[in-house]
Amino acid sequence: MQAFLGQLLIGLINGSFYALLSLGLAIIFGLLRVINFAHGAQYMLGAFFAWLLLSYFGLGYWPALVIAPIAVGLVGAVIERTMLRRLYTLDPLYGLLFTFGLALTIEGTFRYLYGASGQPYATPAALAGGTNLGFMFLPIYRGWVIVFSLVVCIGTWLVIEKTKLGSYLRAATENPVLVQSFGINVPFLLTLTYALGAALAALAGVLAAPIYQVSPLMGSNIIIVVFAVVVVGGMGSIMGAIVTGYLLGVAEGLTKVFYPEASNIVIFVIMAIVLLIRPAGLFGRDA
Amino acid sequence: MTLTLDIEKPKEKNPVVVQTVFLGIGLALLLLAPLFFYPVFLMKLLCFALFACAFNLLLGYTGLLSFGHAAFFGGAAYFTAHAVKEWGLPPELGILVGVVGAAFLGLIVGYLAIRRQGIYFAMITLALAQMFYFFCLQAEFTKGEDGIQSVPRGHLFGFIDLSQSTNMYYFVLGVFVIGVAIIWRIIHSPFGMILKSIRENETRAVSLGYSVRNYKLAAFVMSAALTGLAGGVKALVFQFATLTDVGWQMSGEVILMTLLGGIGTLIGPLFGAGLVVTLQNYLATSEFPVTIITGLVFMVCVLVFRRGIVGEFYHSRLGRKLGFEHRQ
Numbered sequence A: 001m002q003a004f005l006g007q008l009l010i011g012l013i014n015g016s017f018y019a020l021l022s023l024g025l026a027i028i029f030g031l032l033r034v035i036n037f038a039h040g041a042q043y044m045l046g047a048f049f050a051w052l053l054l055s056y057f058g059l060g061y062w063p064a065l066v067i068a069p070i071a072v073g074l075v076g077a078v079i080e081r082t083m084l085r086r087l088y089t090l091d092p093l094y095g096l097l098f099t100f101g102l103a104l105t106i107e108g109t110f111r112y113l114y115g116a117s118g119q120p121y122a123t124p125a126a127l128a129g130g131t132n133l134g135f136m137f138l139p140i141y142r143g144w145v146i147v148f149s150l151v152v153c154i155g156t157w158l159v160i161e162k163t164k165l166g167s168y169l170r171a172a173t174e175n176p177v178l179v180q181s182f183g184i185n186v187p188f189l190l191t192l193t194y195a196l197g198a199a200l201a202a203l204a205g206v207l208a209a210p211i212y213q214v215s216p217l218m219g220s221n222i223i224i225v226v227f228a229v230v231v232v233g234g235m236g237s238i239m240g241a242i243v244t245g246y247l248l249g250v251a252e253g254l255t256k257v258f259y260p261e262a263s264n265i266v267i268f269v270i271m272a273i274v275l276l277i278r279p280a281g282l283f284g285r286d287a
Numbered sequence B: 001m002t003l004t005l006d007i008e009k010p011k012e013k014n015p016v017v018v019q020t021v022f023l024g025i026g027l028a029l030l031l032l033a034p035l036f037f038y039p040v041f042l043m044k045l046l047c048f049a050l051f052a053c054a055f056n057l058l059l060g061y062t063g064l065l066s067f068g069h070a071a072f073f074g075g076a077a078y079f080t081a082h083a084v085k086e087w088g089l090p091p092e093l094g095i096l097v098g099v100v101g102a103a104f105l106g107l108i109v110g111y112l113a114i115r116r117q118g119i120y121f122a123m124i125t126l127a128l129a130q131m132f133y134f135f136c137l138q139a140e141f142t143k144g145e146d147g148i149q150s151v152p153r154g155h156l157f158g159f160i161d162l163s164q165s166t167n168m169y170y171f172v173l174g175v176f177v178i179g180v181a182i183i184w185r186i187i188h189s190p191f192g193m194i195l196k197s198i199r200e201n202e203t204r205a206v207s208l209g210y211s212v213r214n215y216k217l218a219a220f221v222m223s224a225a226l227t228g229l230a231g232g233v234k235a236l237v238f239q240f241a242t243l244t245d246v247g248w249q250m251s252g253e254v255i256l257m258t259l260l261g262g263i264g265t266l267i268g269p270l271f272g273a274g275l276v277v278t279l280q281n282y283l284a285t286s287e288f289p290v291t292i293i294t295g296l297v298f299m300v301c302v303l304v305f306r307r308g309i310v311g312e313f314y315h316s317r318l319g320r321k322l323g324f325e326h327r328q
Helices: A002-032 A039-057 A061-082 A092-114 A140-162 A164-174 A176-181 A186-208 A218-233 A238-258 A266-277 B015-035 B039-062 B069-085 B091-113 B118-138 B165-187 B190-200 B202-207 B212-238 B248-261 B268-284 B290-304 B308-315 B317-321
Strands: A130-132 A137-139
Touching (some): A002 A140, A002 A186, A039 A186, A061 A186, A092 A218, A137 A140, A140 A186, A140 A238, A218 A238, A218 B118, A238 A266, B039 B165, B069 B091, B118 B248, B190 B202, B190 B212, B268 B290, B308 B317
C-alpha cells in the first residue's frame, strides 16, 4: 500500500509536468499550427534560469518562479517575431523542423557551457520537509507542485475559455483572416501565444528544478513523452490536454508498482492502443 | 508543392545524356575515392547516404515526415550484428536479417502511424521509435549500454575477405549502388507516380480510387527495409552496434542530411550525408559540441534554404539548362 501510494504521488507529479507542457503545446499548435519541438528546451531553460538566478544573483525560488517564465517568454517572443513567423505560410512540418533545430541549438549550448551532468537545486525553505498524512508521508514540496500546477492549468483554461483575450485567441484559431478584419492585431496575438506557451514550459521547468536535477538534457527526455501525451489527448481541446497529462502520469506511476520494467514505455503503449481504437485521440476533433 | 511541366520550349540538351554523363562521373569518383580518402570514412558516408536516400523515399516522394527512422537503422544494425556474431551467419545473410527485421519494424510502426496525418504522423513515429530505444536499452541481446562489440565482418559469399578494407569498401559501394538503383526504380514506376500523387494531393488520390493507406504503408515498409540495409552494412563496417544508432538524435540527423541535400531529389541526400559526416569528423576532435552546429544548420536550412544543395542546383539556370526536372 505504501509503495502504491508513493508511486501514485510520483505519477501525479509527472502528470503535472505532462499536463503543463502539453497544455502549452496545445495552445501554440491551436493558433500557430506549429508543433513546438523546442518546448522541452524551454522547460530546461526555465529550470536553468532558476539555477542561474540563484547561483549568480542570489535570487531564490520565489523570484525565479516569476522571472524565469517571463525571461523565457520574452526569448520566445523574439524567436517568433524574427524567425518562426516566416514559416506560417509553409507546410507545418517546417515549423516542427525549425523548432527541432532550435531545441538542438539551445540544448547544445547549455551542454557546452555547463556540462551534461545535473546541478542540484535546493527546495525552498518554506516548502521543505514533509507531513505525515497517516497513511503515507507527503513531502510538502511535491504536494505544492501538484496543487500549483493544477491551479495554473485551470487558470489558463479559464483565461482561454472565459476572458475577452481568450475569445480573441479562440476566434483567431478558427479564422485568423476574419478576426484580423475586425481590427484585432492577429500577428501580435501569435507572438503573445508563442510567448505564453514558452513561459508555461519555463514555469514547469522552475517547478521541476528542486525535484529533478537541473540538466541540459532534462528537456529532450520529457518532450518525446509529452508528444505521445498530445497524440493520446488530441490537440483539439485545452482541457483534453490537461486531463490526459495527469491521467498518463498516473498510469506511468502505477506501472512502476506492478511492472517496473515497462514504466518507461507504458505511455507509448497506451498511445499505440489509442491509435488503434480511436485514431483521433481521446479528446480530438481533428482526424 | 506542385510539379511544373516545362512545355514552352524544347530542351536544348537531351536530359538523359546529361544525366548519364553525371552518373558516370559520380561512379568513377566513388570507385577511385579510396585512393584519396580514408576508407572507413567513405564507408560511413555511403551508409549514411543510403540511409538518407531511403528516408527521402518517404519524405521527398510520399510527403511523409518520419521522425523515427533511427529505429530501423539502429535496429537493423543490432539484428545484423547479432546474426553475424551469435548465429555465425555470413555477412550477406546477416544483412538480410537486418533488412527483414527493419521491414517488420517498419510494418508495425507504419501501420500505427499512418492512422494520423502530417504533424501527428511525425510525433507518432518519434514516440514509437523512442519506445524501441527503451526496448533496446533493456533487452538482453543488445548488451545494454555496451552494445554488441567486435562483430566479425566475415567472408562475402564465402571467399571475399571483408576484413580487408578495400574489399569492404567495394562491397559497401556495391550495396549503395544497388540500394539507390532500387529507389530509382521505385520512384520511376507507376507505384512511384501514385506515391507522388499522394504527396501532392492526398484527398484527390483517395477520390481517384487509390487506397492511399496501403500505398503509404508499402512506401513506409520499403523505406524502412532500405534503411535497414544501410544499418546492417554500417554494423559490419564499424563492427559494433550501439544505442547511438537508435536514439532520436539519429532520426534528426537523417532529416538534416535530406533537407541539406535536397528533399525529393534522388542524389541530394548523398551530398547532405557527405556534408554532415564530414562536419562530424571535423568536429569530433574538438570540444565544441556538434549539436549546436547541427541545430543552427537546421534553422538556416528551414528558413532560407529549403530546396537544399541539389534542389538549388536543379532550380538554377545551369540546372534548368541541362534539363534536370525541378520542383517548386
